[in-house]
Amino acid sequence: MVDFLLAAAGFVLLMVALGLVRILRGPGDADRMMAAQLLGTGGIAVLLMLGAATGVAAMVDVALTLALLAAFSSIAYVRAADAALPHEGGAERDP
């Protein structure tokens, strides 16, 4: 079981790592953010499997933290990108 979980963790890591090619290729910012998002989810899955394989319960806490925060940069990206478009009525820059 341990070996299977480790192997599965490695497989998922490899898969999401392949997805990172999107960061390299783009073409848009959204594509890059999506690749990071996929890596976040994959990383959570890997952590959970590692935790189950090694019996370190606290790894689930790390996964919890990641699950809460991994999506944050995407949100920040959308907010900042919206604010950068003037017609969206986003942030007002002071003169």
Place this chain on the structure above:
Amino acid sequence: MTGVLFNVALAVLVLGLAVWTIIAREAFAAVVGFIAYGLLLTLVWVQLQGIDVALTEAAIGGGLTGVLLIGAAARLRGIEAAPGAERPRNSLYWMAGAVSAAVTAVLVICVLALPDPAPTLAHEVALNIVDTGVANPITAVLLAFRPMDTLLEAIVLVFALIGVWSLAPDDSWGGRPGPVQQSDPNGILAYAARILPPLGIVIGIYIFWTGADYPGGKFQGATILAAMWLLLMMAGLSEAPPISRGWLRVGLVAGPLVFIAIGFIGVLTAGDFFGYPQGLAKPLIVAIELALMPSLTLVLGLLMVGAPQRVAKL
């Protein structure tokens, strides 16, 4: 065997993302690469048996630092084309490459030259941890054996906040930090900002509470709470308070002040600054963490928001 392969794959990925972060043409693409790099580092910490560090990295590297940098990259979009006069000439480029490679080479030698068996303080910690009453050795180091570093860390954050605030335009001093956030109260972001924070607050407090005996602690917990606050602000559901508010100022420094006060109580009761009287170590440590937590949450949240930018309304 699987473990080794996994580690090698992880190391290669980390290196690849670092290369991308350094050489990517656009700043934005580089920042996204860095965020992915931070996520993978969390896994590396786990593999290095540093769960506490992994928690910190997940909260900081995967969360706050990424948000800071993405925000900056998105605001500076298109500005990056301006090369500035400091693009190094070719010869310098090679030179820089050579010295950086030399640093790597020297560090490789050093890593391989480190003594075996490695010196460690783990035995000393194991011997003395009983006196502290906590079971998590990291917490024991941070709050009993080396509390000065932890106090200084809290003070570093306050200094950083003073530094960030000092960048405000003169007429905005005392006002609310950050740009005006306008958003659709029925939008998807507002929806997420209503669902996530209650869960996040529970998890943040859990991570803090478990820290005395298991991996976790005030800093990781505070980061999660700060992130939830930030989410509310980004969704427009809550506004950053004006920086001149009295409660805010008190809240920001209350943690370090309590920490120092408990340190001085130690002089009276245990004979040493930062000393804990017999049997009271754990309650005092928890008290310090409890006091630091809100201050750290406020400081981290406000560091993310930035300097006051709007004219203060009196």
Place this chain on the structure above:
Amino acid sequence: MNAATLFGLCAAALAGLGLFGLIVNPHPLRKILAFNVFGTAVFLLIGAIARRGAAAGMGGDPVPQALLITGIVVAFSATAIAVALLLRLFDVTGRVSLAEDATADVQAPPGEA
């Protein structure tokens, strides 16, 4: 090769990369990024050293691990100040270059404060 050595060597490579980026990238945001890469390299080295010190039933030497947490916080504060400074610089000047303005500080034209 054990994990500590592997990631120790990885840290050495990352350090070189971070330094290189810090030197050659003209964009300040990229410098901040490179500083963070260099910083994580140093942290990773400390992590590897902590792992080498595993003993007494602990998976790693807790002292360097505790130092790491402090170090990560300090590096984050540094990044926060740097980003705030950069954005303010952009707001004020409309540019983000770190290059000194045409030797302004060497030959300040008379009359300029």
Place this chain on the structure above:
Amino acid sequence: MSHVLDLLTVVAVAAGGFFFFAGTVGLLRFPDVLTRLHALTKADNLGLGLVVLGLLLQVDSVLAGLKLACVWLLVLVSAGSVSQLIACRARRSAQGR
């Protein structure tokens, strides 16, 4: 009994792995942002969901199981909203340009 559970775990985790694989392939091969997003959400929701399901069969305490479920729930909410946000953003920037 435990063999059956183990087998189920293997099946669920393997299926989860497959969805991560599918998500990655989709992210790489699909032609535009919205379809790629579609692939991504498959990995987010199903891939992680199946992995969590598989691991749930192995936990020995209620708290641990609760935490696992919580991880999945969090990812569902945050990834779901982020996907929507990215989609809106992509559509808007497509119109804007």
Place this chain on the structure above:
Amino acid sequence: MPLVAPHAMTTPGGLLLVLLVLLPFLGVLVGFVLGAGNARRVALVTLVPGLGIAIASAAAQWQSGAELVYLLGGWPTPLGVALRADGLSVVMLVAVAAVIGAIGIYARADFTSPQGAPEARKPFTFWLLLLAVWGSLNLVFVSGDLFTLYVALELLTFAGVPLVCLDGRGETLRAALRYLLFALLGSMLYLLGAALLYGAYGTLDIALLAAAVRPGPVAWTVLALMTGGLLAKTALFPLHIWLPPAHAGAPAAASAILSALVIKGSWFLVVRLWFDVMPGVVTLSAAQLLGALGAAAIVFGSVAALRQQRLKLLVAYSTMAQIGYLFLMFPLAFDVGVNALAHGAALDGGLLQAVSHATAKASMFMAAGLIYAALGHDRIADLAGVGRAMPVTVLAFALAGIALMGVLPSGAYLAKKLMLDAADDTGQWWWTLVLEGGAVFTAGYVVLVLVSVLRRRPGALPLQRTVARSAEYAALALAVSSFLLALAALGPVPGDFVSNPLAFGELATTLLVVLGGTVLALGLARRPIPGDASTAAGANVSPLRRMAEVAGSGIERADLRIRGWAVASTSLLLLSGLFGGLLFYGASP
């Protein structure tokens, strides 16, 4: 100086060290809450007990004759963290407290927020940062742990950066960002070294490391990396990338803090590392390199200073030269007999130099700031009449300048004397030349300024505003203390060191220094010096003058090139490599 036994106990008076560090930090926290005009009051109130505690700790250290030690939480090293103060520390503690006090008095009038008015940004930030710098420096001086020192270094950086851009203009923001990034690079290199030390020796305690460190790949790398990083933070030539632009736009009080105090933190750490942590790893050639960088800094900084047209920048570049002076002691303190750096006369001299520089340079920046405030500009060419309008300020500048030249009875005189003797003893005559040359350069720019301010001016000088009396006297007090430092330092030094100031030899030396300086000033200054007929005539410029002009502008251009980001950071790493190489080759038999 004897090293403490590894398992030292807390000594009487050790708690003073805790107070020294925490009092300013407490001031920051309390001032932060009280805000508005109270930040200033809190800062000024903190200054008095702070100075008192510094003096008390110095007294305790001198009385016991040994290090003051405080084990935090009662935990012995290596598990715990110790605060330690030896002779070096207490001297710096007292000096810094005094300079901070003077800067506080000086800035009292500049950074006020009137009662009732809403809190203003500049005063709030300034007063908190003044305390922040002070606490961080105290921590640098007393911390006995390399990681705590790392945090202290970062605290110092975070406190220093906002001071650079207090003014908020674009160029100051740019200077602040450059400073921040370069300083961060430096402290990360330092942390890298500390990490390797822990990996090799399992402790970060300075006393324990001193007993354990042996020459070897790790030790060489560590010393090279840490030295490089710290030199970057100290702004030693050629790593002064941030120094001149930072001073160009900072308020005078902030400049005084940055130049007199902040750089002393990382300088002090270099001293700690080389003398106390790894004296046996240091080789003579590495020490010579450090000294050579100092010599280069003196030449570059002084020539650049002479060519400045603004008083503030002249003082800034002279800081660069003075930083060089602080590193001359390293080769002189090398004991060939034991093949290690040794505490002794040369180190005492260097320490004295640091103290006199801290006091004198702060005073000079204050004087320059006062002149700027009064006139609305600080163009050196247009300073005629200032001597009459602001006699106290000019006296402060003159005294500080003369003190820096090393004229009796200034601290710099004694420092120079101690180092000259060390040079004689160790047979390194070339450092004698550098030491005397440095004095001549200093005389050059002091004369240059004094000549312009003392010139008469037809009619009254139009003053934009009158400056605060207290500010003028604060500057003067610092200058006087720098000028009289030798008398205060007489205690620990044998009496025959100080010769009769009116003896022929002394007078002749002083005269020669001033003369040499005048010649340099005539030759190198960019603007025609009033009364210098050769340039006034225009057409018939003497070839000598033309040569000086070429050399001067050449150095100026080189300086600009060196301060480019990529060049500076590459040279930082190159220098580290060079140090590493010298440590390695020097160690092999």
